[in-house]
Amino acid sequence: xxxxxxxxxxxxxxxxxxxxxxALDKEALRRRLLRFSRLVHPDFFATQGDEARRLAEQLxxxxxxxxxxxxNDASRADWIVRHLGGPDESSERAMPQAFLMEVLEWNEALxxxxxxxxxxxxxxxxxxxxxxxxxxxxxxFEGIARQLAPLPAxxxxxxxxxxxxxxxxxxxxKTLAEIAALRVTQALSQ
Amino acid sequence: MGFxxxxxxxxxxxxxxxxxxxxxxxxxxxxxKDGRPIVLHPEGGNGYVPSxxxxxxxxxxxxxxxxxxxxxxxxxxxxxxxxxxxxxxxxDVAQDAxxxxxxxxxxxxxxxxxxxxxxxYTPQELSALILLKVHDIACxxxxxxxxxxxxxxxxAYFDDAQRSATRDAARLAGLDVLRIVNEPTAASLAYGLxxxxxxxxxxxDLGGGTFDVSLLSIEEGVFRVLSTHGDTHLGGDDLDxxxxxxxxxxxxRTIPATTLRDRGxxxxxxxxxxxxxxxxxxxxxxxxxxxxxxxxxxxxRRFTREEFEQLAAPVIERAIDACRKALxxxxxxxxxxxxxxxxxxxxxxxxxxxxxxxxFGRKPHTxxxxxxxxxxxxxxxxxxxxxxxxxxxxxxxxxxxxxMETLGGAVAKVILRNSTIPCSATEGFTTxxxxxxxxxxxxxxxxxxxARDCRTLGRFKLSGIPxxxxxxxxxxxxxxxxxxxxxxxxxxxxxxxxTARIEVTPMNGLTDGEVEGMLKESxxxxxxxxxxxxxxxxxxxxxxxxxxxxxxxxxxxxALDKETVRDxxxxxxxxxxxxxxxxxxxxQKARDVFERATLPLAAVMMDNVAKRALTGKRLDEV
Numbered sequence: 001x002x003x004x005x006x007x008x009x010x011x012x013x014x015x016x017x018x019x020x021x022x023a024l025d026k027e028a029l030r031r032r033l034l035r036f037s038r039l040v041h042p043d044f045f046a047t048q049g050d051e052a053r054r055l056a057e058q059l060x061x062x063x064x065x066x067x068x069x070x071x072n073d074a075s076r077a078d079w080i081v082r083h084l085g086g087p088d089e090s091s092e093r094a095m096p097q098a099f100l101m102e103v104l105e106w107n108e109a110l111x112x113x114x115x116x117x118x119x120x121x122x123x124x125x126x127x128x129x130x131x132x133x134x135x136x137x138x139x140x141f142e143g144i145a146r147q148l149a150p151l152p153a154x155x156x157x158x159x160x161x162x163x164x165x166x167x168x169x170x171x172x173x174k175t176l177a178e179i180a181a182l183r184v185t186q187a188l189s190q
Numbered sequence: 191m192g193f194x195x196x197x198x199x200x201x202x203x204x205x206x207x208x209x210x211x212x213x214x215x216x217x218x219x220x221x222x223k224d225g226r227p228i229v230l231h232p233e234g235g236n237g238y239v240p241s242x243x244x245x246x247x248x249x250x251x252x253x254x255x256x257x258x259x260x261x262x263x264x265x266x267x268x269x270x271x272x273x274x275x276x277x278x279x280x281x282d283v284a285q286d287a288x289x290x291x292x293x294x295x296x297x298x299x300x301x302x303x304x305x306x307x308x309x310x311y312t313p314q315e316l317s318a319l320i321l322l323k324v325h326d327i328a329c330x331x332x333x334x335x336x337x338x339x340x341x342x343x344x345x346a347y348f349d350d351a352q353r354s355a356t357r358d359a360a361r362l363a364g365l366d367v368l369r370i371v372n373e374p375t376a377a378s379l380a381y382g383l384x385x386x387x388x389x390x391x392x393x394x395d396l397g398g399g400t401f402d403v404s405l406l407s408i409e410e411g412v413f414r415v416l417s418t419h420g421d422t423h424l425g426g427d428d429l430d431x432x433x434x435x436x437x438x439x440x441x442x443r444t445i446p447a448t449t450l451r452d453r454g455x456x457x458x459x460x461x462x463x464x465x466x467x468x469x470x471x472x473x474x475x476x477x478x479x480x481x482x483x484x485x486x487x488x489x490x491r492r493f494t495r496e497e498f499e500q501l502a503a504p505v506i507e508r509a510i511d512a513c514r515k516a517l518x519x520x521x522x523x524x525x526x527x528x529x530x531x532x533x534x535x536x537x538x539x540x541x542x543x544x545x546x547x548x549x550f551g552r553k554p555h556t557x558x559x560x561x562x563x564x565x566x567x568x569x570x571x572x573x574x575x576x577x578x579x580x581x582x583x584x585x586x587x588x589x590x591x592x593x594m595e596t597l598g599g600a601v602a603k604v605i606l607r608n609s610t611i612p613c614s615a616t617e618g619f620t621t622x623x624x625x626x627x628x629x630x631x632x633x634x635x636x637x638x639x640x641a642r643d644c645r646t647l648g649r650f651k652l653s654g655i656p657x658x659x660x661x662x663x664x665x666x667x668x669x670x671x672x673x674x675x676x677x678x679x680x681x682x683x684x685x686x687x688x689t690a691r692i693e694v695t696p697m698n699g700l701t702d703g704e705v706e707g708m709l710k711e712s713x714x715x716x717x718x719x720x721x722x723x724x725x726x727x728x729x730x731x732x733x734x735x736x737x738x739x740x741x742x743x744x745x746x747x748x749a750l751d752k753e754t755v756r757d758x759x760x761x762x763x764x765x766x767x768x769x770x771x772x773x774x775x776x777x778q779k780a781r782d783v784f785e786r787a788t789l790p791l792a793a794v795m796m797d798n799v800a801k802r803a804l805t806g807k808r809l810d811e812v
Contacts, residue, residue: 057670
């Protein structure tokens with residue numbers, strides 16, 4: 001791919017020379033990132049002219065951005081759903097019905113843990129909660145992977161369902177990040 | 191023998207670049223030579239340039255060791271720890287401002303100004319003087335073959351304003367910055383190369399004034415930063431300060447408060463505290479002495495290591511907290527860390543080593559000198575950047591999230607912290623009134639939810655949007671963080687394709703016009719001072735070369751042809767004549783001619799050195 005074309009390529013899969021698919025060999029992706037970085041990183045153009053340096057910056061930024069999208073399951077699925085003309089998170093904000101019930105329970109447990117003093121039994125429950133959320137997340141993405149292989153047709157109904165599941169995934173990630181932050185503050189005050 | 195080293199360096203055709211560790215308390219230069227990085231230290235010194243500046247009553251400015259010495263006698267005219275003021279405003283530095291002996295002001299863009307002997311200096315200009323000093327020493331070690339190319343290190347946790355200030359300091363010093371590199375990352379390069387490491391490495395960097403922790407994965411020569419955290423106001427200086435405070439408590443009972451607050455006395459206390467702290471790293475107890483004959487004061491107190499550790503523990507825990515956060519950000523468990531590397535002078539403190547070992551559950555690496563490893567890593571990166579190798583690649587991250595203020599004062603994140611750089615993001619804007627031709631936006635850096643709690647990078651004014659009905663214009667604003675961690679912003683109206691103009695008002699930063707103005711004024715002045723020091727250094731260097739050549743000729747004259755000997759005699763005569771003239775350019779020229787004339791002799795000498803080395807003697811014993 002020519003340099004300018006590469007920088008413009010809208011598809012992160014194209015940037016990495018991969019077929020558009022949810023299933024991904026992460027090891028291979030990492031190896032490609034390292035190999036491509038060796039070709040375009042600005043460090044190797046530092047003593048060259050402004051134009052070469054600017055291009056290296058652009059190419060490297062495009063590569064890093066594409067890697068960021070592909071390396072994360074949620075952002076990779078999100079990109080595919082958009083790419084196929086499915087709804088984005090502002091036009092489809094709902095989460096799957098069954099999931100909503102669980103969310104209520106998790107929110108309660110998290111609130112209780114947050115309000116409880118450090119070192120109390122309520123605090124210890126966040127570890128259990130984290131484990132539960134992690135396994136729920138794994139199950140969710142296994143489902144997403146099944147629905148994305150083979151890729152649904154453009155603008156088809158399954159895309160709206162997938163968006164709802166990705167909304168659920170966003171909720172899980174946000175909650176897990178909050179738990180991680182709680183853990184750090186817990187460790188800090190010990 | 192310096193002479194042979196110089197000749198070897200000349201054989202490398204590629205223009206070298208110097209790696210510079212611009213530190214809070216000390217600065218140091220290093221260079222890639224003969225397949226490895228070396229610290230540059232001429233004249234048998236250790237090469238450190240104390241980051242101190244002294245302003246003489248005759249208008250002269252002295253930098254480094256001499257400035258630190260003069261500060262003991264005349265502390266009112268000396269400045270230290272300039273790095274703490276880089277890219278900051280007055281309200282950020284209230285604590286540090288207390289130890290500044292001169293009036294402090296702020297220019298309209300919030301750049302701090304130190305007023306010394308009737309002149310104002312920004313931290314950028316003062317750092318430029320330190321950079322010039324390090325550069326000068328490095329170039330002397332290079333044998334007068336000037337290179338203006340440098341790689342400068344900064345704390346990983348430095349924000350955009352602090353990085354910009356560092357880049358501007360280099361511009362003011364007339365240096366060409368190939369790259370701004372993060373200190374812990376640079377250190378990992380030096381270690382990785384030395385130890386041929388693979389795997390996940392934690393770099394714990396506690397320097398004079400700043401703390402960073404970076405987690406990296408090293409794989410086939412690619413050093414990839416996974417996350418970084420830190421505190422740009424946590425370092426060895428803070429530990430000295432704790433001892434000073436303990437001493438002041440003691441002293442307040444015996445001496446008047448005016449003496450206690452006297453800057454000269456405070457400086458004495460700081461030096462005594464630093465010495466005591468360093469001794470406590472190797473001894474179970476150490477004395478802190480303050481001797482002030484004019485006040486008939488001779489105070490001493492012994493500190494045990496245990497006492498010191500009790501004082502220091504809370505400070506060190508703050509560093510450990512940052513390690514926890516870096517691990518959480520990288521989504522790594524402690525068990526994933528294969529190696530731990532200690533960097534920075536303050537990691538010599540036994541308590542620091544113990545806590546790091548306890549926390550990470552493994553013995554940290556301390557093989558390389560913690561004061562030199564950052565400069566050495568910068569030299570490795572300089573080697574890569576000048577095309578020396580493609581086997582090493584550094585992929586770093588941006589330490590802080592970048593965002594824009596939205597209606598209501600919240601922050602919309604545009605680039606998340608720990609994103610690999612270079613990186614870019616594009617945000618769409620539209621107009622809210624008919625025929626609106628401009629949009630203002632406020633760019634901030636930090637993790638807090640409200641813009642007012644983050645650091646302002648600048649206010650951007652977008653203009654030149656074509657007149658369209660409200661909501662019709664589509665302005666794409668592109669944010670790009672480059673490989674130096676520096677932000678640039680550009681904008682384009684997508685419907686008409688008009689390139690919108692962006693005006694940036696930097697916060698706590700210099701504008702390009704200001705940098706140019708300063709270059710015209712103060713830098714010329716500083717350069718004159720450096721010419722003077724350069725002349726005296728050249729004289730010393732030429733003297734050494736003359737002695738070495740005379741010595742070489744006595745032993746090896748028979749191995750040289752007549753023409754070579756005649757060239758040598760001629761050039762030696764010219765150099766001796768130029769020495770009398772005291773003209774720096776003439777002497778430099780004569781020196782270069784002389785050096786070329788010595789090449790055949792050097793070759794003969796090198797042959798012999800090699801022969802002796804092969805028979806088991808080390809080069810530096812020859």
